[in-house]
Amino acid sequence: MNDVEVEVLAEPEFADPVLIEGLPGVGHVGTLVAEHLIEEGDGELVRRIHSEHLPPQVTVSDSGLAELVSIECHHVALGDRDALVVTGDQQAGSGVGHYRIAEAVLDVATDLEVEQVLALGGVPTGELVEEHAVLGAASSETLIETLESSGVEFRENEPEGGIVGISGLLVGLGGRRDLDAACLMGETSGYLVDPKSAQALLGVLQELLEFEIDLSDLEERADEMEDVVDRMQEIENQNVPTDDDLRYIG
Amino acid sequence: MNDVEVEVLAEPEFADPVLIEGLPGVGHVGTLVAEHLIEEGDGELVRRIHSEHLPPQVTVSDSGLAELVSIECHHVALGDRDALVVTGDQQAGSGVGHYRIAEAVLDVATDLEVEQVLALGGVPTGELVEEHAVLGAASSETLIETLESSGVEFRENEPEGGIVGISGLLVGLGGRRDLDAACLMGETSGYLVDPKSAQALLGVLQELLEFEIDLSDLEERADEMEDVVDRMQEIENQNVPTDDDLRYIG
Amino acid sequence: MNDVEVEVLAEPEFADPVLIEGLPGVGHVGTLVAEHLIEEGDGELVRRIHSEHLPPQVTVSDSGLAELVSIECHHVALGDRDALVVTGDQQAGSGVGHYRIAEAVLDVATDLEVEQVLALGGVPTGELVEEHAVLGAASSETLIETLESSGVEFRENEPEGGIVGISGLLVGLGGRRDLDAACLMGETSGYLVDPKSAQALLGVLQELLEFEIDLSDLEERADEMEDVVDRMQEIENQNVPTDDDLRYIG
Amino acid sequence: MNDVEVEVLAEPEFADPVLIEGLPGVGHVGTLVAEHLIEEGDGELVRRIHSEHLPPQVTVSDSGLAELVSIECHHVALGDRDALVVTGDQQAGSGVGHYRIAEAVLDVATDLEVEQVLALGGVPTGELVEEHAVLGAASSETLIETLESSGVEFRENEPEGGIVGISGLLVGLGGRRDLDAACLMGETSGYLVDPKSAQALLGVLQELLEFEIDLSDLEERADEMEDVVDRMQEIENQNVPTDDDLRYIG
Structure with missing residues (x-):
């Protein structure tokens, strides 16, 4: 096996293709969106990327099938455009690995004549939020304007410290390849899987x-998560000693 | 020295060969089984794999002989079939190393026309167990059925988080090479070497x-381990103050 | 993308060129100096070094533009000499990466016929200092003499433990290439960005x-930092219990 | 610069050469011996090994000269035999680095027709010791016998866990090259530089x-260390409350 290997599984036509990446990260926001697109959009698996830079690991399905950790690229029709939706169970395990896998993903994109790259993720706020703004960073001024008119917010000094991992590299390396590349990040507490941010x-x-x-599927999951949060807060409240508890000790 | 080097030490015939891997891991279950097969089956060392991806270390024998850490492959006759039993003192020290060594082991297997791969290990339960089920994960549905009829259990969501290290890779990469590959994992507490699980x-x-x-050899070791556990529990009980101890203080 | 890539952006003439490196480090002293030279000297970006050995990260500008982390080389005229000022947001993420990037920087230097290398940094004193001496280490006795006559101090056993990272390597590897190479380190507490040391x-x-x-720009920033330090000390003093507080407890 | 580079500085004759390695490790025992041999034996620097697998660091001499961290090989005449004494400020920074540098050292040895390799180090006892036994591990039975008759002890299960780092690899990889290779380890507490063990x-x-x-030089350093230990024990004793101190509290 080479450093990084791209397995070709199908060759459908891609109309005006856009790459949408949603690998695991903060609040699993990117993954939730990517998986939702694949499921609702009846995605077809077209490429699988294997690499020694991914963790040395297999996932096991409910029936017991073991499958090597990989990055999967699905074809999903979204209105008049076709998306190459990139997802997977894991990101690379090292800095060099992140670069190698980002380049491999961009090679697939170039091969399919993708001209726009949207790397999805979450940006942690550190507290539970009601309103989930979507923040952006992009490779060109023109793209920033387009994104702003679709509701993406661009804020000074956010995200602080820049963007790390494959999402950052897809925008940074994508920009160097003259692709229109942006990172779109849903605000999320950072503590929980967040279907609302998705x-x-x-x-x-x-x-x-x-x-x-x-x-509707994401709404259901959001409702479930809210129940989980409610129950967690109840438990927490029960553990705080009340006035009555303290009276007994005194 | 290259990245990974395979030393050829013997070339016996292999009839209907199966690869059985038992490198160090949870409860040393895989290692105990592999070493037992080599000892009882009078194994012949046929390959030794050296690699800079293994820890930079020598083991020292009782007589003072120093030997470079390596992966050893023995020929062991098991009824009508011949096994290539893979064991060693250490696994690789990095993610990339795990991939490189797993590929080298599979190259040896391919070279010897192995068509079935069984990666052995333990699955931690977190508590002392009386009954040691054997859980499985495999590269194909057919193999899952065969294994089930031999007593292997396939349970939803187990092992949680998939299988990490060379055992996982032998199944994942083996499956990609169209080998019949499975991971068989004995349940074990995870705290002790576990000959019963073996x-x-x-x-x-x-x-x-x-x-x-x-x-009988493993039974003896299991009895010894039980004695160790009993003594540990006695010591623990002695450290808990009894009612009598407390009376004295009071 | 290769291991390390040098992008050529401009090819101005360099008269009697000197390389001045100021990548992030102790007290950001080197970075402050390098950035000040680029700003005041109206620097022109001539080379950009990208590498998978840098962190997998983009920085985001105030307007939302994402840019891949890189090492930047500017042309700055300093009196009769021209400087190649090397700066950036990050150093390499591994030991091997430090070597690879230092070699790439020296290759650029060689290409531009640089014969002198000055690696700038800070040396931590562990306490707030009023007087900021500049310590040195150099690749030749002659250079040590020249530096001493410009006010650089050479002290036995300082910096203790040698010099780590790209500054150390530019001097060490530069010396091996027969360049006149030195590390100049401003004394600084090590706790704060230090424009005074710069x-x-x-x-x-x-x-x-x-x-x-x-x-004047650095002086302003130094004044600002002094205000910050003053406020920090005030807050700290408020948290120390005074005699009056203690009386109450007693 | 390559991965590992060997600089040739001199080519003296080597009679019946033996390689003696003393890189930094437990109690600096190996380094003390190697440096003592070079100093007393008026060693000549014959090879210098540079590598990106060594830490990215320069050492600074008392006069301010910066030198890239390297492995140094000196020629030292020891009676009728000539030794290639290998020392340096640092070991490699990774497992792969240890292998690469050990191979480079063995390449130098092969080049100089060395047939015997002695890797020196310390073995930690965890407590201050009066008698400093020298333990061994070797690549062949014959060498074990020779070493035993020179006072080296071979003990079952010691050193526990084998030998890690370049000393282990010189013996393990040296043995694979059919060299007579041994590790000689002076017993030492493991807490202090130990000239007595040296x-x-x-x-x-x-x-x-x-x-x-x-x-005599090592004896002096041993006396100095004893003074240090004595003073440390005095200070420790002063901090233990005596009966008189306790009386006051009671």
Whole structure:
């Protein structure tokens, strides 16, 4: 096996293709969006990327099938445009690995004549948020304007410290390849998987790429998460000694 | 020295060969089984794999002989089939190293026309267990069925988080090479070397590969370990103040 | 992308060129000096070094533009000499990476016929200092003499433990290439960004390279930092219990 | 610069050469012996090994000269035999680095027709010791016998966990190259630089290689260390409350 290997599984036509990346990260926001697109959009697996820079690991399916950790690229039709949706169970395990895998993903994109790259993720706020803004960073001024008109916010000094990992590299290396590349990050607490932030991000994507998609599945998951949060807060409240508890000790 | 080097030490015939890997891991279950097969089956060392991806270390024998850490492959006759038993003192020291060594082991397997790969290990339960089930994960549905009929259990969401290290890679990369590959994992507490779990795993192997092997050695070690556990529990009990101790203080 | 890539952006003439490196380090002293030279000297970006050995990261500008982390080389005229000023947001992320990037920087230097290398940094004193001496280490006795006559101090056993990172390597590897190479380190507490130490270092550079530069910008930043330190000390004093607080407890 | 580079500085004749390695490790025992041999034996620097696998660092001499961290090989005449004494400020910074540098050292040895390799080090006892035994591990039975008759002890299960780093690899990789290779380890507490253990190790070397060397320098350093230890114990005793201190509290 080479350093990075791209397995070709299908060769459908791609109309005006856009790459949408949603690998695991803060709040799993990017992954939730990417998986939702694949599921609702009836995605077809077209490429699989294997690499020794990914963790040395297999995932095991419910039936017991073991599969090598990989990056998967699906074809998904979104309105008039076709998306190459990039997702997977893991990011690379080292800095060099991040570069190598980002380059391999961009090679696939170039091969399929993709001209626009959208790297999805979450940006941690450190506290539970009601409103989930979508922040952006992009490779060109023109793209920033387009994104702003679709509801993406650009704020000074955010995200602080820049963007790390494959999302950052897809924009940075994509920009160097003259692709229109942007990172779109849904605000999220950073403590929990966040389907609400994913919904906000999908709202921006629908506006930007002009397609419609059923969000009921994500809404359900968001409701479930809210129940989880409610129960956690109840438990926490029970552990705080009340006045009555303290009276007994005194 | 190259990245990975395979030293050829013997070239016996292999009939219907199966690769059995037992490198160090949880409860040393895989290692105990592999070493037991080599000892009882009078194994012949046929390959030795050296690599800079293994720790920079020599082991020292009782007589003072220093030997470079390596992966050893023995020929062991098991009934009508011949096994290539892969064991060693250490796994690789990095993610990339795990991939490189797994590929080297599979190259040896391919070279010897191995068509089935069984990666052995332990799965931690977090508590002392009486019954040691053997869990599985495999590269194909057909193999899952075969293994189930030999007593291997396939459970949803187990092992959680997939399988990491060379055992996972032998199944994942082996599957990609169209080998019948499976990981067989004996349940074990995860805190101690576990010869009982190794016995359970050997029971499954005997059923699956149709051979018989003397288990008295492992039984002895299991009895010894039980004595160790008993003594540890006694010591622990002695450290807990009894009612009598407390009376004295009071 | 290769291991390390040098992008050529401009090819101005370099008269009697000297390389001045100021990548992030202790007290950001080197970075402050390098950035001040580029700003005041109206630097022209001539080379950009990209590498998978740099962190997998983009920085985001105030307007939202994402840019891949890189090492930047500017042309700056300093009196009769031209400087190649090397700066950036990050150093390499591994030991091997430090070597690779230092070699790439020296290759650029060789290409531009640089014969003198000055690696700038800070040396931590562990306490707030009023006087900021500039310590040195150099690749030859002759250079040590020249530096001493420009106000650089050479002290036994300082810096203890040698010099680590790209500054150390530019001197060590530069010396092996027969370049006149030195590390100039401004004394600094090590806890804060230190524009005063940067001023001291610039004083030495002006003397050594015979140029004049406006320092008012750094003076302003030094005043700002002093205000920050004053406020921090006030807060700290408020948290120390006074005699009056203690009386109450007693 | 390549991965590892060997600089040739001199080509003296080597009679019946033996490689003696003393890179930094437990109690600096190996380094003390190697440096003592070079100083007393008026060693000549014949090879210098540079590598990106060594830490990215320069050392600074008392006069301010910066020198890239390297492995140095000196020619030292020891009685009728010539030694290639290998020392330096640092070991490699990674597992792969240890292998690469050990191979480079062995390449130098092969080039100079060395047939015997002695890797020196310390073995930690965890407590201050009066008698400093020298333990061994070797690549062949014959060498074990020779070493035993020179006072080296071979003990079951020692050193526990084998030998890690370049000393282990010189023996392990040296053995694979059919060199007579051994690791000689002076017992030492593991907490302090230990010139007494170095003396014990030099005693064994003198016996084994049949040469004589002045030990007064090491004796002085041993006396100094004893003073340090005495003073440390005094300070420790002063901090333990005596009966008188306790009376006051009671």
